[in-house]
């Protein structure tokens with residue numbers, strides 16, 4: 001299964017941190033790429049840095065594509081046979097649709113920042129609510145990916161980066177040669 005995250009409506013003046021966190025969650029929880037409407041050097045730098053220090057996830061090396069047209073990407077994705085999930089508090093309840101979604105080979109997961117264009121709701125194969133209360137794109141994405149991958153992403157190895165040895169107390173890190181100490 002290939003999962004790509006589409007971040008809509010990024011506003012460089014206010015969304016730097018949250019969009020970076022959308023990207024970090026996408027990578028850490030098993031997506032292979034984030035598509036971003038707009039361009040932001042800070043986000044490009046942070047995600048590149050995370051991927052080079054912490055390695056590639058089970059989907060390979062995490063990629064970022066900036067300055068995309070959200071609608072163009074959604075239409076191309078669907079034309080290529082992929083499915084589109086839009087995370088919104090107004091959507092169907094996650095537990096009611098996740099098994100059906102899991103049957104898809106290629107999934108584009110859209111999350112908003114400011115108000116999402118009405119057309120997104122029409123183009124999505126599923127509008128999915130992670131609970132019907134407003135919260136955050138970071139939380140919605142994390143819960144969605146965790147349910148999609150049934151928690152397997154939490155124990156997957158990331159190749160080529162520094163590795164944390166899970167410990168009940170203290171910090172244990174294994175450093176490959178090319179990595180700097182944290």
Ligand SMILES: C[S@@+](CC[C@H](N)C(=O)[O-])C[C@H]1O[C@@H](n2cnc3c(N)ncnc32)[C@H](O)[C@@H]1O
Nearest residue numbers: 087088089111112129130131133135136137140
């Ligand atoms: C800060 S919210 C903005 C909500 C905004 N009022 C709207 O009209 O979409 C940013 C994004 O978080 C995600 N989100 C927030 N709450 C959610 C929920 N309960 N379920 C799914 N996604 C949610 C959606 O992707 C939303 O576009």
